[in-house]
Amino acid sequence: MKKSETPLPDLLSDLKGFLDEKADFYNNHDFIENDPVRIPHRFSLKQDIEIAGFLTATISWGNRKSIIHDAEKMMRFLEDSPFDFIRNVSLKELKILENKSIHRTFNGEDFTEFILNLKRIYSENESLEQLFLVHRNEENFYHSLERFRSAFLGSKQHRSHKHVSSTYKNSSAKRLMMFLRWMVRKDKKGVDFGIWENIDQRLLSVPLDVHTGNISRKLGLIQRKQNDWKTVLEMDSVLRVYDAEDPSKYDFALFGLGVSGDF
Structure with a gap:
């Protein structure tokens, strides 16, 4: 961790670890087909x-x-x-x-x-x-x-x-x-x-649709009910803390969990 970074609370840290794992799991060549x-x-x-x-x-x-x-x-x-x-x-x-x-x-x-x-x-x-x-x-x-x-x-x-x-x-x-x-x-x-x-x-956001929105709400990443730009910003406020260099990688985790039924 960089000196300038603030440690995440345990619950948020656990969620970040879970999303990092799922993003890595779904983000591979097999996803393309x-x-x-x-x-x-x-x-x-x-x-x-x-x-x-x-x-x-x-x-x-x-x-x-x-x-x-x-x-x-x-x-x-x-x-x-x-x-x-x-x-x-x-x-x-x-x-x-x-x-x-x-x-x-x-x-x-x-x-x-x-x-x-x-x-x-x-x-x-x-x-x-x-x-x-x-x-x-x-x-x-x-x-x-x-x-x-x-x-x-x-x-x-x-x-x-x-x-x-x-x-x-x-x-x-x-x-x-x-x-x-x-x-x-x-x-x-x-x-x-x-x-x-x-x-x-670093400026990218997760494409917000039914799948990513529903999973994000279940995980507590967002609270807004609508899938609109204000909710994109709400999601950004969390995911850019999780990974400021590559926040949109979490699209793989959220979308993958949504369409696969794994969550």
């Missing part, structure tokens, strides 16, 4: 990983098998070369997506708009990372995610806007936080990519 993160793992080019990861994260609600199935459907449409496809696609080629079902309420019209937005973004930026940068005086992604939302969606009003969460409306932004974890977090376990160099993983 049944998780949506398997989709971007099909690629090696940075921009392919970003696009596949972002689109997969966008539809990541509901049954994981269904998410993976529908994300694979999107990759097939992108000819399994997302960056090249998006850079060169024409409006005429996208007409086929009209009236198509992609994933639940995310339909062909939404997918078309996302493709066009990505085409515009990559014409101006080498990487999506530039749109998520955190300013020096910011301690989390509250403002960063809203800046991304504005830049990605642009000024045009479209039904697809509902698929990009707004922290300014108190959303937990679970899917965007999951995408950030994939792109930013660096370790040697092989699940997360860690391909973004200009965002500090």
Whole structure:
């Protein structure tokens, strides 16, 4: 322990040990096979990983098998070369997506708009990372995610806007936080990519959804009943004490315990 650190009370220390053990247990290569993160793992080019990861994260609600199935459907449409496809696609080629079902309420019209937005973004930026940068005086992604939302969606009003969460409306932004974890977090376990160099993983939060929220309440990590941004901050206040350098690693513990039924 560093001299500047304050020892945790025994109960909190025991909980930290339990969560550290579970995070290590679930955070391994076997996790990839049944998780949506398997989709971007099909690629090696940075921009392919970003696009596949972002689109997969966008539809990541509901049954994981269904998410993976529908994300694979999107990759097939992108000819399994997302960056090249998006850079060169024409409006005429996208007409086929009209009236198509992609994933639940995310339909062909939404997918078309996302493709066009990505085409515009990559014409101006080498990487999506530039749109998520955190300013020096910011301690989390509250403002960063809203800046991304504005830049990605642009000024045009479209039904697809509902698929990009707004922290300014108190959303937990679970899917965007999951995408950030994939792109930013660096370790040697092989699940997360860690391909973004200009965002500090210390600023990451656990993607808050039904599984992580319910398990966190059972463990006493959070008290709020809603899965919203205020609860993300409440969880941060504990998990950043447990591991200030890598707080989002606890996503593996909380999510793993939730979906496995081990808790």
